[in-house]
Amino acid sequence: MLPWWKHSKGNGPVLFYIVGVHLLAVMGLILFPLPNWRVLAVALAVTSIGGIGTSVCYHRCLAHRSLRLNRVVENILIFFTIFNASGEPMSWVANHRQHHSKADTAEDVSSPRHGGFWWAHIRWVYQWSGSEVGRWCPDLDKRRYRVWRRVQIPIVALSVCAGFALGWQAFFWIGAIRLVYALHFQMFVNSLLHMTPGLPEGVDSSRNIWWLGPLQLGAWGENWHRNHHSDANAARFGRRWWQIDIGWYVIEVLKMIGLASDVKTTRNKFSADARGARASEVAALSAHMLKDAE
């Protein structure tokens, strides 16, 4: 209901950040259209670690409890996820659990079906009032997670400015340009990966998009979003050997060296692929509607 430029209560700093970081990124691209290799390598590395933080720690470990992480590894990943400006763990998990529980309905946090592309892509970030922690993730309402709420603004401020240690070009590329890139390639999970035109109401809109994967860097694997919605508690998002899933490889390595445990695997290891699953779902729904019509 709000015009695009208005934030919901308490989300002023979020809107300020989004506008500010875009302005800085545009300025940076005008002044330094191409970074040198060293700056680009640092920017890609930091984005990748943040992407692994979102995908392995926030998404698979904290939101879905698909694995347990060693406490030190968990905290390092939370730091880099906030450094990527993906928010603190409690609100991320609350929003995400509501997304799964209410997917494709008007109560979904970020449904493009109900709010359109821009709502699903970015408007919900500053216009959604935030899912209640008490309702969606009481298990995370602990001092060790609450503390990240207090430090997230200083961490994001550090993230915007830290590149300056390597000069002006690094200030823009390791700061604002990296942050804008990370923001949009994670937001595509909520927007593009839930946009399947022509689906009847009531059918899961999630999709797999292969080309989004490499662009998501460390979060590559999140692009198999249809697989994920079909078996949300599985730690592995890729279902076939060619469905690259960086988060899963990281989990396997962490498990091997004793830093991850209780890893939940897929329900049906090689279940029908996404298209097959959707075809049967649409068929079941049509049969149901036909029965109703009769």
Ligand SMILES: [Zn+2]
């Ligand atoms: Zn989804």
Ligand SMILES: [Zn+2]
């Ligand atoms: Zn999920």
